[in-house]
Amino acid sequence: MLETFETVAKALADPTRIRILKLLERGELCVCQITAVLGLAPATASKHLAALKVAGLLQQRRDGKWVYYRWAERALNPYAQAFLGLVGESLKTDPTVTEDARVLAQISAVALSSLCARGRDAMPTTDTETMP
Amino acid sequence: MLETFETVAKALADPTRIRILKLLERGELCVCQITAVLGLAPATASKHLAALKVAGLLQQRRDGKWVYYRWAERALNPYAQAFLGLVGESLKTDPTVTEDARVLAQISAVALSSLCARGRDAMPTTDTETMP
DNA sequence: CTATCATTTTCCAAAATGAGAAAACGATAG
DNA sequence: CTATCGTTTTCTCATTTTGGAAAATGATAG
Numbered sequence: 001m002l003e004t005f006e007t008v009a010k011a012l013a014d015p016t017r018i019r020i021l022k023l024l025e026r027g028e029l030c031v032c033q034i035t036a037v038l039g040l041a042p043a044t045a046s047k048h049l050a051a052l053k054v055a056g057l058l059q060q061r062r063d064g065k066w067v068y069y070r071w072a073e074r075a076l077n078p079y080a081q082a083f084l085g086l087v088g089e090s091l092k093t094d095p096t097v098t099e100d101a102r103v104l105a106q107i108s109a110v111a112l113s114s115l116c117a118r119g120r121d122a123m124p125t126t127d128t129e130t131m132p
Numbered sequence: 133m134l135e136t137f138e139t140v141a142k143a144l145a146d147p148t149r150i151r152i153l154k155l156l157e158r159g160e161l162c163v164c165q166i167t168a169v170l171g172l173a174p175a176t177a178s179k180h181l182a183a184l185k186v187a188g189l190l191q192q193r194r195d196g197k198w199v200y201y202r203w204a205e206r207a208l209n210p211y212a213q214a215f216l217g218l219v220g221e222s223l224k225t226d227p228t229v230t231e232d233a234r235v236l237a238q239i240s241a242v243a244l245s246s247l248c249a250r251g252r253d254a255m256p257t258t259d260t261e262t263m264p
Numbered sequence: 265c266t267a268t269c270a271t272t273t274t275c276c277a278a279a280a281t282g283a284g285a286a287a288a289c290g291a292t293a294g
Numbered sequence: 295c296t297a298t299c300g301t302t303t304t305c306t307c308a309t310t311t312t313g314g315a316a317a318a319t320g321a322t323a324g
Binding site for chain 4: 010014016040041042043044047048062064065
């Protein structure tokens with residue numbers, strides 16, 4: 001129990017992981033989006049996500065080549081939900097967090113097909129594939 | 133803000149500090165009592181207590197030679213109260229935490245005058261000073 | 265099956281953290 | 295003032311954590 005509690009607290013004890021949690025507050029994102037927003041090496045992002053998952057704060061979903069992470073719904077870890085609630089209520093006006101949200105909005109809108117390809121629902125636009 | 137949040141999370145991200153918080157749940161204790169219950173070197177306990185204080189989770193009170201710590205009442209850190217609430221609701225049946233409470237009860241009752249001398253109200257017993 | 269792409273794992277160096285001995289500090293008692 | 299006692303600060307060492315390059319893995323496209 002103590003160890004379980006400690007694992008969640010440790011998962012929160014890092015600015016990058018806190019930013020990831022806030023980034024995922026509104027819904028799931030794929031790893032490459034998170035990597036792009038935070039400006040991290042893929043390996044780094046992946047490890048932070050793994051830590052959050054092990055702590056029971058996030059869950060994973062695979063869709064083809066892409067892996068999506070989102071807040072854990074039913075916690076394997078009994079403390080995770082409480083901590084997530086706390087994260088949700090905190091840092092609403094934090095400069096870094098709001099800036100991350102802004103960058104995410106840009107990335108989600110503009111670079112959908114060039115970043116991770118296929119955006120959330122592969123909007124069937126006229127240009128199917130741009131290839132010079 | 134992010135940094136402030138991180139400081140509190142980091143303070144919780146250590147089993148010894150979690151045990152200290154649970155130990156102080158029912159009221160203040162002096163450093164030597166905490167040291168005795170946890171079996172730590174004084175320097176180690178002192179540093180953990182300092183970390184919890186800096187994070188806004190604990191406050192300090194000096195009484196003569198002794199220093200007492202207790203849960204922070206009005207938080208300098210806006211996140212501290214929420215985290216303390218979470219700690220209060222957690223680990224109620226954790227083996228380590230309950231064992232710590234048991235040891236504390238023993239120490240508080242038996243070794244009052246030999247541990248930190250003068251227990252909570254210096255019960256005016258007949259033996260004022262034992263000196264061979 | 266092979267090539268390719270997103271993600272994860274492995275490996276390594278740099279930085280942060282935790283523990284205790286010894287010295288420094290603060291306060292009381294004589 | 296001096297001695298003593300509880301606590302805090304150095305200082306040092308071992309361990310853990312973090313971040314990224316490179317290699318390994320998983321999955322799709324051809």
